[in-house]
Amino acid sequence: MSAKHFINDPTHLVNTALLSIPHTNPSVACDLENKIIYRKPNGSAQVSVVSGGGSGHEPSFASFVGHGLLSGAVAGTIFASPSAEQIKRCILHRVEKQKGVLVVVMNYTGDVLNFGMAVEKARARGIEVDMVIVGDDAGVGRAKGGKVGRRGIAGTVLVQKIACALAAKGASLREVSDIARLTARNIVSIGSSLSHVHVPGRAAMSGDDELKDSEVEIGMGIHNEAGSERRITDLPGLVKTMLSHCLNTADKDRSFLEITPGDEVVLLVNNLGGVSVLELGGITNEVVEQLANDWKITPVRILAGTFMTSLNGLGFSISLLKVVDTGLGSGKSLLELLDAPAEASGWPAAITTDTWRKQGIMFVPEEQGDGEEIQPNDLRLDFALAKSTLTTALNRLIVAEPEVTKYDTIVGDGDCGIGLKRGADAILKLLERMKKTDDALVFLQNIIQVVEVTMDGTSGAIYAIFLNALAHGLRQNAPSSPQPITADIWAKGLESSLQSLSKYTPARPGDRTLIDALYPFVKTLSKTGSIDAAAQAAEEGAKGTRGMKASLGRTVYVGGEGWQGVPDPGAYGLAELLLGLSEGLRL
Template identity: 40%
Template sequence: MTPKHWQYNKDEDIVVSQLRGLLASNPYVNLIPSEKVIYNPHSDTSSKITLISGGGAGHEPLHGGFVGENLLDAAVSGAIFASPSTKQIMAAIKTKSDKERGTIIVVKNYTGDILHFGLVAERAKSEGYNVEMVVVSDDVAVGREQNKMVGRRGLAGTAIVHKVLGAASVDKKDVDLKGLSALGHAVNKNLATLAASLDRTSVPGVVDEEVEFTGPDEVELGLGIHNEPGTKIKPNPNLDELIKKMFNQLVSPDDKDRHYVDFDLENDDYVLLINNIGGTSSFELFAITQHVLANLPLKKHPKRVYVSDFVTSFNAPGFSITLLNLSNLEKEDIQFSADDILKYLDTPTNAPGWKPKVYDEKHWEKNKNREVESPMKNETVTTSDLKIDAGKFESQLVNALKVLLKEEPKITHYDTIAGDGDCGHTLANGSNSILKALKEDKEFKSNLSDPVATVARITELVEDSMGGTSGGLYSIYLTALVKHLKESKDVSVQSVGDAMYHALHDGLFKYTRARVGGRTLIDTLQPFVDTLHETGDLDKAVESATKGCEETKNLHASFGRASYVNEDEFKAEGGIPDPGAVGLLALIKGFTEKV
């Protein structure tokens, strides 16, 4: 898919626009628009060492988002993926730096940044400023032989260096410039980061014909935050396989060319950071985090786990894993302990770029064994004295579910046109859940001769596996059906028809206004139930359900997401029936046909 961005004004400086947006949302910072400098006017740099960072735009919340209490005093933004000029950097120094207390410049290890920030550091020294540079180079994708002259790139570990030095500069005001910069160098020395992405990034307003986007069945390992190429892996591996491969590069001593940080896998304490490179949803980022934790090669649980977008590359759909070895820091010649590092990571800040919630240390120590069993686990099974042919019921149920699964692609296609595309998948999830239980759940199998117990268990499975509106409708109806089946005297067609009728009219209809004519699954369900109740004839009931479902092609959508869709979409391909109605009809036909 071709990447798309919003269209900005032709002559607009989008970098300044986003800095002004940051300014508008953060009352604690000031902006020098001409120099693209964000700074904290409240930090007293006459009593603390000044902390300044910067680099090219496109990696937000880095760098401006990290300006705030106990973090950066100022940040300088260059153009997109380009280092700021020496004039811009000098403006940041002259705005915030105290010549006597000194300034630390934190910069990622990219040639342009090193040259520009380094030049300013030397100029500032000639004007009487005391300046030290801390260069962040945490990427393990770049081998020593591959880049002897430049070294490792700076990635998400930059956020940790910012946070630690920012809080330390306030906490340890008696530490001099050399001592604080030594802390920065030590933290960097013990950082290891590796990124993986499903595709390259794209830049607003720029059509780069030379960008080689990743193929549909590829993943790129070691991709840089400026679209520097990594290693393409095809086919796209299972997430656990990919993460194991990433950890192999992060901690294994086998790859001498990329082994930068020693880890004692049995004993070392460490911090884990999972970074969204820009285009990964929060949903997937936390799912990825669980897979990362499940595949950790280090035996100890991490002292801290941070999950957010720290250092991004616009919309690149990737993530990176960063490890900070705390145990190694105890061996460094610095005036700080590993406990100090954790304290600085825990120090509150109002900088919007540091998004993890700050918790008291005691809560981190209690972070194990917090998954508890549900109080619903030992719920009493609903049963009755009614009896049915278990074998026949199972074969009819399995057939119904398989018919539905066969229809799933068609249902999904219809819902893609007339809804949000999830109806088929939702129904398939419910079907597969029931089929799995029939194979694996011995108690479920043993109760198939009891229709009440069976429908009650199916209701639980539907509730657990089916989301969305259809999941709710099925669950409510089946719950009501259990109640009315339990009150039945027998399992004749008439009795079951009566139970189904009351489950609909006295149960489900209390919770939805959907009725026949509203273009929903009710257009299939209600004709089936009403006809069965009135006639006791199963064939006529199926015929009514089929007619009701077919009629949805001509109906106006009154409920659900389909009611927001342009009705011209429904007329495509000769008329689109309601996907939910089609799915329910597949179940009814599959259950009632001879097997």
């Protein structure tokens, strides 16, 4: 292994990856000598659709071989076209030829030449073969593309899916070729990436070629080719630029396709390999919202996932297909062919036409709400003082977030500080809009509702349980007539909530958790009635977790060095909040 790859030998990597495909789809076979994945004969004659290109774009194209999709795929080495001989053998010996063969290839010089040579050799043998070249990349404008034209990128998979679905219905070679060309003419795509990819067996790119932190390359190709520009921007700004390159008809260099708000459009958001599923979801939502808000386009189909990669490229591409009439009648529209089932291990879309047709049906969700109302109480507080004190404490916690996060990165999963800050930010927003009240329980219950919604994970649950128990404890110790809440009542409420919390967590002082700060705070406040002394006790308790062996939480099984030198992140964060309360009362 290397620092970048589990398999660093590119030849071994490509070969073993190809060998894996029949394991995941028993309807296909592997000709390893020629790097061909092909469908096993099933006795049904149809037009065969063949594609391929350099390896490194998986699941394109080898994992798209199967019923309803490709008949065969030919792989080159990483980012390099397969040879004409490999492709010829696929056409002549690995796929059905009775009804003809369509070759679909992306517009790269090596691919066009080698696939074209194989097509001509097959024709010379008397086989009916046609070839469609897909160039959908708006990242390459007319001036830069010159005679070569646009590169082929992820929009190619839509051409393949639609053409293959028509072939599966028994269409002729001419019909399948025509619909492939029709689809290709109505697609525009663009990709962007935060970094170049590292190719196994090659030296990593460095120096001026590599992107700087926060810099994105707009229009980057799927083989590390340069894009149209580099800039520092956020996701909304990036998507805005990408969509403009695809849709702005005033940009004569890049306006390859006119799409109006009245057109039906298919959206494909493609992961270039290194974007998490979670983040791709956020990217997809941003694209959909900008299409609706800025371009008045609501896609009739949205495909989001990993279709054509650039190895583990830290980027994504956007493809837009304008839906046009195929002229082929019922069951053979672009959308119906796109929706048609496919039995290929790499094709992730599984939503049926009937389900898509229901997307416009009005759905009114059931009203949420449990009918809970905040009951008034006789405990009174100074709203202005409570608001200012809590604001001081929350701001201190927010300032401490980077330190909490640093500690949690060493001993946990790094989310403790972010969770605390998220809760603090939400409570601050609540304080800005909260109606003035002198009811201590109403004030506290409003905060509890925010904590329950905005803070997740273990710490969020502990805070929510503790605060709910505190509200119950304060209500039990409330006077029979309106009176100011005292330190003694706070202390009794806190003692009660600490006892309630112990029912739900086995954590006790000495277990290296936030209890190491909470417990001394509550006990000291009960004993002294002093918030300053209690906050200092919490701080000492948090400091005491340095070097303490954990009995609970992720620290128990997190490996690595350095945990002995840092406090428990939850205890540290709570102590900062409590010190902030003490500080706020002194102001």
